[in-house]
Amino acid sequence: ARATIGLTGLATMGRNLARNIARHDHTIAVHNRTTRRTTDLVEEFGDEGDFVACESLADLVAAVERPRAIVVMVKAGEATDAVVDELVPLLDEGDIVVDAGNAHHRDTVRRQEKLEEHGLHFVGMGVSGGEEGALNGPSIMVGGSDHAYERLRPVVESIAAVVDDTPCCAHVGPGGAGHFVKMVHNGIEYADMQLIAESYDLLRSVLGLEPAAVADVFEEWNGGDLESFLIEMTADVLRHTDAETGKPFVDVVRDAAEQKGTGRWTVQDALDLGVPVTGIAEATFARSISGHTAQRSAARKVFATAPDGDRAEVDREVFVDQVRAALYASKVVAYAQGFDQIAAGAEEHEWDIDLGEVATIWRGGCIIRAQFLDRIREAYEQEPDLTTLLTTDYFADAVKDGVDAWREVVVAAVRSGVPVPTFSSSLAYFDALRRERLPAALIQALRDDFGAHTYERVDRDGTFHTQWAEPDRREVSVTD
Ligand code: NDP
Numbered sequence: 001a002r003a004t005i006g007l008t009g010l011a012t013m014g015r016n017l018a019r020n021i022a023r024h025d026h027t028i029a030v031h032n033r034t035t036r037r038t039t040d041l042v043e044e045f046g047d048e049g050d051f052v053a054c055e056s057l058a059d060l061v062a063a064v065e066r067p068r069a070i071v072v073m074v075k076a077g078e079a080t081d082a083v084v085d086e087l088v089p090l091l092d093e094g095d096i097v098v099d100a101g102n103a104h105h106r107d108t109v110r111r112q113e114k115l116e117e118h119g120l121h122f123v124g125m126g127v128s129g130g131e132e133g134a135l136n137g138p139s140i141m142v143g144g145s146d147h148a149y150e151r152l153r154p155v156v157e158s159i160a161a162v163v164d165d166t167p168c169c170a171h172v173g174p175g176g177a178g179h180f181v182k183m184v185h186n187g188i189e190y191a192d193m194q195l196i197a198e199s200y201d202l203l204r205s206v207l208g209l210e211p212a213a214v215a216d217v218f219e220e221w222n223g224g225d226l227e228s229f230l231i232e233m234t235a236d237v238l239r240h241t242d243a244e245t246g247k248p249f250v251d252v253v254r255d256a257a258e259q260k261g262t263g264r265w266t267v268q269d270a271l272d273l274g275v276p277v278t279g280i281a282e283a284t285f286a287r288s289i290s291g292h293t294a295q296r297s298a299a300r301k302v303f304a305t306a307p308d309g310d311r312a313e314v315d316r317e318v319f320v321d322q323v324r325a326a327l328y329a330s331k332v333v334a335y336a337q338g339f340d341q342i343a344a345g346a347e348e349h350e351w352d353i354d355l356g357e358v359a360t361i362w363r364g365g366c367i368i369r370a371q372f373l374d375r376i377r378e379a380y381e382q383e384p385d386l387t388t389l390l391t392t393d394y395f396a397d398a399v400k401d402g403v404d405a406w407r408e409v410v411v412a413a414v415r416s417g418v419p420v421p422t423f424s425s426s427l428a429y430f431d432a433l434r435r436e437r438l439p440a441a442l443i444q445a446l447r448d449d450f451g452a453h454t455y456e457r458v459d460r461d462g463t464f465h466t467q468w469a470e471p472d473r474r475e476v477s478v479t480d
Contacts, residue, residue: 003029003052005155006064007071008083009101010037014073016134017100017127017159022049024158029054029063033074057086067094069151071125076101084111084122093119096148100125104265105176105183108143112175121148124175126182128366129161137161139365140169141185141358143178143351161365168364173351180269180345181358184338187266187280189230189367190259191334191422194283196234198420199327202409205418206312207319211248215239217320225328225398228370257287266341273344278429279334282421312412319412325402326409326423332399333426335376336389356380390433399430454478 007018010032018041021028029052032038042053054060061068068091072083080099087097097115099108099122108124115122123144127134140160142149149171160169172181196218203214215238222231240249263284270277289296339355346353359376363369379392389395406427413420432438447453449468456463463478 001063001065003027003063004065005029005069005071005152006031006054006060007073008032008057008060009072009074010041011073011075012131013100013127013134014071015041016131017071017073017138018051019045019048020135020137020159021155022051024155025049026155026158027052029060031055031057031060057083058090061087061090066092067096067151068092069096069098069148069155071098071100073100076103077107080107081111084115088115088118088120091118091120094121094147096121096123096144096151098123098125098144098148098152099179100127102126102182102186102260102262103179105143105180108176108179112144121145123148123152124177124179125152125156126178126185128182128185128362130367133161133365133367137168137365139185139361139369141178141181141361142169142171143173143176143180144171145174146171160361161369163360163364166360168361168366170354170357170361172358173346173353175349175351177346177349177351177353180349180351181342181353183262183265183269184342184345185362185366185368186262187270187277187284187341188335188338190263190266190283190287191279191338192228192230192331192368194286194422195279195327195330195334196230197286198413198418198423199323200234200238201418202323202413202420203320206314206412206416207316211238211250221324221327224324225371226324226331228372229367230370256291256293258291259284259287263287269345270341273341273348275337275341275344276429277337277341278425279330279337279422282425283334286419286421312415314412319409322405322409322412325405329399329402329406329430330423330426331372332390332395333429334422335372336395337429339376339389354380354384355386356384388433390430403430 004026005021006029007014008031010030018028018030027050030038030041031054035055038053042051052063054063070087072080074080074083080101080103084097097120103124112122121144123142126141127138129138137160140156156169157167160167172178200214203209203217215235218231218235222235238250242249242252245252263280267277267281267284342353342355342358356377359373359380363373375394376389379389380386410420410424410427444455448455448465452465454463454465464475465478466473466475
């Protein structure tokens, strides 16, 4: 056995990850169910490093030094189970199986428990950055035992993206912590992209700018607080022209957004945890609406003649800057909500996740990498037990400075008939948090009336019920 690590599953992600590992001077044993992919990899890129091509999983296992570390990078779900089941009898006590695919954290915990029975370690490793990141440096979120992380650390640290001399990888916690953090990362990515899409729609539909002109705006924004991979990419995509038709590329792409499920998982998980991730939820629903072709076509037929509202009369320069401020404030809310979810998940599963470290490893390699994450890292450095990111000095100032613009933008959107679910729900979340009294008091009263669900009072401790059906509507104290 001479390889430091083994990897099975050489499609787009696995192949690039294997090359990244080999380029960093680690001998890597590689395997794929269909052997062709293995031979292709070694033929094409064999000179990039030291690869050991293996035809079977047994060969792969035999090629790796003990305790072995075998990375599984196959299709998520049943394929992962099939490969893991095949690996288990081939391994020895103390060996480590790493699932680097996009697994649900509950599946990771299930697999961990199963492998523990065999004296094996199972690691759920979130890898972000897509195809390009896998090759040149992803952001890596590792979940599993300390023993497993120590074994993986030299490889993981050498292949991750690097920002300010710090590799964008961490042992975020035990159990499913790595895949959990990766899931919320993807949820935040949904919100981020939807906010960008709403900004684009506003600039185009309210101001009447052409895509190339919107690209100029995004490029300018990328020089400031909003600087990020996605904003930069937006400018690039909006400037791209379709070779066949000569039209702006964005106009020839069908407007139905797809999803592979991590956004949905994030929202489902947030509902279970009771964390309001309105930004991520609206972004996920917005993708669903876009794909509801039949409903959209039916509605267009019936409501085509309904007034669209007046296109809001706005000054171009002023409006562009208002949209920028609204985008930034909404982004602060979406990230604050995402980090709330990570904190709640960490508490629920007893994973002890360091939120500042999460912000640190998202600064490079991953899709949501942005200057903004440095501010989040600083906020958690100053106050590790932060209640919400929203109230830390830097973000509070950004939201205070931007709130008037934020309202103006939502009003202009509503008046013009442009849907901005993430902008407006983020504003509603902000207003709900800062409100002195919420109408939840009325909801509690109604619940007590129809279902005797009881309520608390503002003026004294205890739980109460009003006998609504009795003529005197007497209030009784309820002890549970
Ligand atoms: P795919 O998800 O397309 O999976 C293809 C790979 O899985 C092939 O190597 C295939 O082998 C193997 N496979 C499928 N079924 C089985 C099975 N029953 N037994 C053994 N092997 C099987 O590959 P990707 O590279 O796109 O993604 C890999 C993982 O990384 C996925 O979990 C994905 O969610 C995750 N991921 C993907 C990202 C992306 O940008 N694409 C980003 C981050 C994570 P064969 O060649 O024999 O068919």
